[in-house]
Amino acid sequence: MQENRTTEKIISTKEKIINSSKRLFSEHGYKATSVRKIASDVGIRESALYNHFKNKEDIFLTVAKDIFSSPFSFSHDEIKDAALKGKVFLNKYAMQYKLLTFDKNNESMFRILLIELLQNKELREQFMSEFHDKNIKVLSEGFFIMMQNDLIRSSDPMMLSYEFLSTLFYIRLQITLIRYDSISTTSLSTQFEKHVDFFWESIRK
Amino acid sequence: MQENRTTEKIISTKEKIINSSKRLFSEHGYKATSVRKIASDVGIRESALYNHFKNKEDIFLTVAKDIFSSPFSFSHDEIKDAALKGKVFLNKYAMQYKLLTFDKNNESMFRILLIELLQNKELREQFMSEFHDKNIKVLSEGFFIMMQNDLIRSSDPMMLSYEFLSTLFYIRLQITLIRYDSISTTSLSTQFEKHVDFFWESIRK
DNA sequence: GTCTATATTTGGATAGAC
């Protein structure tokens, strides 16, 4: 058993490497982050890194594993409950999305995703399946229930989902860019709510 | 006067460098594109590059200059004419956006933009002003005219513009990613039209 | 304007002592 009795977390070297790498990759991308910089950021020599990871790519893959790990998940019942209340569903979804946008860890991950999206085929495929398809699936389910219950005008649930999701993504992108330069995002942060309001008025019966 | 009598274009070494760099930067990003690769792609030695450009960054900046050069422009009169016909305005705008999305040169530029967006503050600022603000301005003008003429329900023109633009951007992003892997985009290319249809139905009186 | 040659730095990775 490890000494976890104290409140202070004991951070292993491996964890330190992951944390430093996460920060550096999210700031400069894969290519521009040298193992030297990672090592010096951790406070060890380069050679010591290789006791924990096979090579640089191994470090990146370990870090990148988390990019799609916390897509907020909704159970079928949760979707149904919220969708029956119409706008509540959209609100819940958008607020989860907003939370992710402002969450420090998710922000780093989103940055790595953006930087490496065009250099890494696997990342592109995961973006399509985890970021896009998964979201579309959950949203479609909600919209379908709303149509069944006559809460919204009937149309293609997938199309509605696409319309709803695309704006959420764009807001997130803008906020991420602006926060990167430490500029205030107060005017943008209400966009999520505005989007929900507009969208709901567009589709409701 | 140059020998431009023949139909064959005489491409100077400088132009060759720009073309090769454009392609390489758009495929691998700034860091991963070495001056060596550029030189060998052009068919000259590295040292010869320095007769045309001060350094690697100079090459990049010259290439990057074009990124925001062809934002389709609408004159005030064009906006007014189209906006008075309601949906025609949205259609015109979306089709211009679609054209850009599938234009080879603009596609390369969009890729460079995406790759370097988080590494280059100037690019971020230009993205916000040229890609976002400029589009919002033109769209707002159109929506404002539509409201004045009672074609659409009255609301905030900027908000409508944001909603309309964000989906266009998302479609473009998806298509760019998919085309990069040479996957067919037939199912996605009609998204522009679907978006216009949905959006118009949402706002019209 | 292009070439060869070369300087210099940086980057990824390994061997072997402690």
Next chain:
DNA sequence: GTCTATCCAAATATAGAC
């Protein structure tokens, strides 16, 4: 598991001949 020492490849950039 970390260190020193070292290797080798790749990258940016310059000097000077042609």
